[in-house]
Amino acid sequence: MARLHEYQGKELLKSQKVPVPRGGMASTPEEARRLAEELGGEVMVKAQAWVTGRASMGGIRRAATPHEAESVAREMLGMTVKGFTVEQVLVEERLDIEREFYAGVIIDDRARAPVVIFSSAGGTGIEEIALEHLDKVARLEVDIEKGLRDYQARDLVRRTGVHGKLLRDLGGMVTSLYQVARRYEARTAEINPIVVTTDEKLYAADCRITVDDYAVFRHPELGIEIAREFDRPPTELERIAYQVEATDYRGTFYFIQMADDFSRGEGYIGFHGAGGGGSMMSMDALLSRNYKLATYVDTSGNPPASKVYRAARIVMSLPGIDGYFASGSGVASQEQFHSARGFVKAFMEDRLSVPAVIRLGGNMEEKAIEILKRAAPEIPAPLEAYGKDDTADFCAERLDALIKAGDIKELPAPSPRPEPKEPYTFESPTGTVIYDHAVCDTCESKVCVKTCVRQILQLEDGRPVLNISLEDAKRGRCIECLACEVECHFEGAGGGFVDLPTPGLEECREGLLKQ
Amino acid sequence: MSILIDETKRVLVQGITGREGMARTRLMKEYGTNVVAGCTPGRGGGDVEGIPVYDTVLEAWEEAGPLDVSVLYIPAPLVKSAALEAIDAGVKLLVIIPDRVPIYDVLVIIKAAKKAGARFVGPNTLGVLSPDKGVLGMIGGRAASARSWFFPGPVGVTSRSGGITSAMAYYLAQEGIGATTLVHVGGDAVVGLPHPEVVKLFEADPDTKAVVMFGEIGTSQEEQVADLMQAGEFTKPLIAFIGGKAAKSGTRFSHAGAIIEGGRGTHEGKVERLREVGAVVVDSFGDIPKATKEVLAKLGL
Ligand code: SF4
Numbered sequence: 099m100a101r102l103h104e105y106q107g108k109e110l111l112k113s114q115k116v117p118v119p120r121g122g123m124a125s126t127p128e129e130a131r132r133l134a135e136e137l138g139g140e141v142m143v144k145a146q147a148w149v150t151g152r153a154s155m156g157g158i159r160r161a162a163t164p165h166e167a168e169s170v171a172r173e174m175l176g177m178t179v180k181g182f183t184v185e186q187v188l189v190e191e192r193l194d195i196e197r198e199f200y201a202g203v204i205i206d207d208r209a210r211a212p213v214v215i216f217s218s219a220g221g222t223g224i225e226e227i228a229l230e231h232l233d234k235v236a237r238l239e240v241d242i243e244k245g246l247r248d249y250q251a252r253d254l255v256r257r258t259g260v261h262g263k264l265l266r267d268l269g270g271m272v273t274s275l276y277q278v279a280r281r282y283e284a285r286t287a288e289i290n291p292i293v294v295t296t297d298e299k300l301y302a303a304d305c306r307i308t309v310d311d312y313a314v315f316r317h318p319e320l321g322i323e324i325a326r327e328f329d330r331p332p333t334e335l336e337r338i339a340y341q342v343e344a345t346d347y348r349g350t351f352y353f354i355q356m357a358d359d360f361s362r363g364e365g366y367i368g369f370h371g372a373g374g375g376g377s378m379m380s381m382d383a384l385l386s387r388n389y390k391l392a393t394y395v396d397t398s399g400n401p402p403a404s405k406v407y408r409a410a411r412i413v414m415s416l417p418g419i420d421g422y423f424a425s426g427s428g429v430a431s432q433e434q435f436h437s438a439r440g441f442v443k444a445f446m447e448d449r450l451s452v453p454a455v456i457r458l459g460g461n462m463e464e465k466a467i468e469i470l471k472r473a474a475p476e477i478p479a480p481l482e483a484y485g486k487d488d489t490a491d492f493c494a495e496r497l498d499a500l501i502k503a504g505d506i507k508e509l510p511a512p513s514p515r516p517e518p519k520e521p522y523t524f525e526s527p528t529g530t531v532i533y534d535h536a537v538c539d540t541c542e543s544k545v546c547v548k549t550c551v552r553q554i555l556q557l558e559d560g561r562p563v564l565n566i567s568l569e570d571a572k573r574g575r576c577i578e579c580l581a582c583e584v585e586c587h588f589e590g591a592g593g594g595f596v597d598l599p600t601p602g603l604e605e606c607r608e609g610l611l612k613q
Numbered sequence: 614m615s616i617l618i619d620e621t622k623r624v625l626v627q628g629i630t631g632r633e634g635m636a637r638t639r640l641m642k643e644y645g646t647n648v649v650a651g652c653t654p655g656r657g658g659g660d661v662e663g664i665p666v667y668d669t670v671l672e673a674w675e676e677a678g679p680l681d682v683s684v685l686y687i688p689a690p691l692v693k694s695a696a697l698e699a700i701d702a703g704v705k706l707l708v709i710i711p712d713r714v715p716i717y718d719v720l721v722i723i724k725a726a727k728k729a730g731a732r733f734v735g736p737n738t739l740g741v742l743s744p745d746k747g748v749l750g751m752i753g754g755r756a757a758s759a760r761s762w763f764f765p766g767p768v769g770v771t772s773r774s775g776g777i778t779s780a781m782a783y784y785l786a787q788e789g790i791g792a793t794t795l796v797h798v799g800g801d802a803v804v805g806l807p808h809p810e811v812v813k814l815f816e817a818d819p820d821t822k823a824v825v826m827f828g829e830i831g832t833s834q835e836e837q838v839a840d841l842m843q844a845g846e847f848t849k850p851l852i853a854f855i856g857g858k859a860a861k862s863g864t865r866f867s868h869a870g871a872i873i874e875g876g877r878g879t880h881e882g883k884v885e886r887l888r889e890v891g892a893v894v895v896d897s898f899g900d901i902p903k904a905t906k907e908v909l910a911k912l913g914l
């Protein structure tokens with residue numbers, strides 16, 4: 099779930115007329131001082147980090163003077179809170195707290211509806227309060243069509259023992275919170291605490307909102323870079339991977355870098371799963387053999403070969419991995435030979451130098467295994483392929499054995515791909531397909547035309563050309579199955595090539611290698 | 614018998630002209646599903662795999678006759694509208710295949726379905742398959758694989774993971790145990806037919822003698838199944854495996870989740886709760902076939 103910073107959440111609340119403390123954002127100590135001067139009086143300096151319990155980590159501090167605000171901000175900026183570097187602080191007027199409340203909205207899977215929660219005791223320790231003082235907490239399921247009525251919100255507040263003007267004002271705030279949650283499609287939205295000051299004013303003093311990842315595309319105004327819940331900022335590779343996913347809707351590609359700063363011999367494995375359930379079991383199989391995960395990758399939901407290719411290359415960009423393990427549920431419905439071709443292209447281009455075990459069980463697995471096995475002799479590291487009748491445990495065992503054996507073949511360096519003499523090219527959805535017709539003239543098999551999954555190629559004077567329009571190929575009729583490159587390499591004369599750039603990857607690799 | 618799908622149900626495919634829609638329509642048809650119509654706005658008049666395509670669901674209903682089920686192969690942002698169209702037209706069972714459907718859209722569909730007395734599987738589901746009778750969605754990938762992997766028998770299969778749905782049924786079949794129906798409830802936090810709803814359907818199906826369930830950490834679906842067992846609303850033997858034991862629980866960002874869940878959703882909590890009410894919870898996925906065999910043997914099967 100995409101988290102919003104406190105200040106972003108407060109902006110949204112403000113737009114619904116919810117009062118928030120006066121204040122502003124500072125990314126330098128000087129800015130913090132200036133803000134404190136403008137606000138006048140005592141201020142609070144709050145580190146903007148996506149974690150709970152900031153106060154106990156020194157991320158929320160009081161400053162009596164602008165000078166103090168500056169020095170507090172200096173200490174906070176650049177400090178790391180649970181892996182996050184604090185890049186900004188929020189400087190706010192300090193409130194004289196009389197009483198604190200809690201309000202939250204969450205999508206509850208049991209109710210299958212948004213549920214609004216209100217507690218007449220808020221602030222730190224709200225979770226314990228909720229467990230111990232049931233009378234202080236009230237909740238209400240919201241009818242998604244009607245929304246939360248203001249009278250319902252007032253009654254919710256009443257049920258926690260609050261009355262009078264306070265009840266009315268708190269009811270209003272709860273209604274606004276729901277509206278913000280609904281409008282920005284929040285999985286959770288919370289104000290904790292709602293503060294009543296000694297002069298009887300109400301403020302949303304802190305606010306946490308997570309937006310539904312799947313709805314982020316409808317809210318460009320939120321400026322969410324990666325619609326995923328990270329408990330730290332995304333790494334360079336994660337940014338690159340996210341772009342691949344964002345620009346190609348076919349199938350799912352999920353990438354998390356699980357470790358940073360590791361090197362060969364430490365037991366980190368590039369893990370590449372397919373489907374959540376099977377991936378979890380496959381990871382368990384590695385972990386129980388004392389390996390560690392360098393990546394968590396999921397390519398499932400019938401992704402094209404091109405996506406698997408890019409995923410594999412992103413994993414291989416981590417120079418410290420000791421092995422590559424791809425394993426999903428074992429009995430996948432997607433046609434597994436697409437993934438096999440993606441792996442083969444990636445492993446051959448990058449000359450995979452660590453052992454790989456690829457378990458592609460399921461639909462058309464025989465063909466998938468054959469494609470992988472055929473490529474093994476041309477890859478320096480050992481590559482083994484398995485199907486549904488081999489368990490994840492067995493495959494992890496094999497990888498372990500290969501890593502321990504450490505057999506890496508000496509292969510002659512591949513000659514660079516020659517410039518095509520008579521190029522015939524067309525664009526695919528995310529790349530370019532190139533046939534060197536000069537080579538095709540020497541080719542007897544013409545395997546590209548036979549194996550093109552979508553059958554969009556035909557021979558013209560013995561040379562492969564499209565039998566559909568260029569536009570149709572680009573729009574998706576070419577599904578980037580990579581048959582016209584991979585099959586051509588093994589069965590044809592090698593005239594077929596599919597160029598699939600991954601923006602930013604080469605630069606990132608150079609950087610990682612230097613480290 | 615079976616649940617949700619058999620060879621008699623009249624099936625519509627929404628989004629039949631897309632990449633996935635076309636490929637899966639072939640699977641469904643070849644496997645024996647009674648696919649009678651397709652729908653893609655703007656593409657009416659043509660056909661896919663010999664199945665007529667209509668512009669609207671109502672048109673499909675009027676021209677092709679009553680529709681029992683609609684399978685949706687629609688881009689996620691358009692799912693809400695397509696699902697409401699099917700529900701309004703009178704379709705009583707939807708299978709929402711795509712991933713990444715915004716959760717508030719799902720809530721709106723839930724509400725509309727409830728009002729109309731309709732149900733839906735998904736979103737983010739591989740679908741439903743009753744061996745040798747019919748398939749909705751993409752379980753098995755192609756008819757030939759589905760035929761060689763699954764056969765009819767006494768066990769109902771329900772899973773929160775798509776790949777595991779097929780994997781469980783396949784490994785059971787390898788041990789000679791067939792299934793009434795396989796259901797992938799969908800991978801999202803909020804789904805139309807979660808585990809508790811599916812086991813209720815299996816309870817009512819006389820051919821289902823036991824249920825095999827793949828649960829996962831998060832949500833309260835497995836706990837709700839336990840509640841049903843305790844209340845005597847689900848009385849058949851249950852064999853379960855809960856995935857995600859090794860997954861480190863993520864740093865929690867909100868308090869609301871903790872308040873609502875109050876300790877539910879964890880691996881331990883689920884296993885304990887299910888065992889308390891008499892379910893057979895295996896510790897290793899590979900033990901499912903053996904445990905199921907034992908349970909069936911006790912039933913004299
Ligand atoms: S198989 Fe390769 S070399 Fe042969 S015709 Fe096709 S693209 Fe050209």
Ligand code: SF4
Nearest residue numbers: 550576577579580582
């Ligand atoms: S042209 Fe055909 S064989 Fe080549 S990538 Fe596209 S669909 Fe595959």
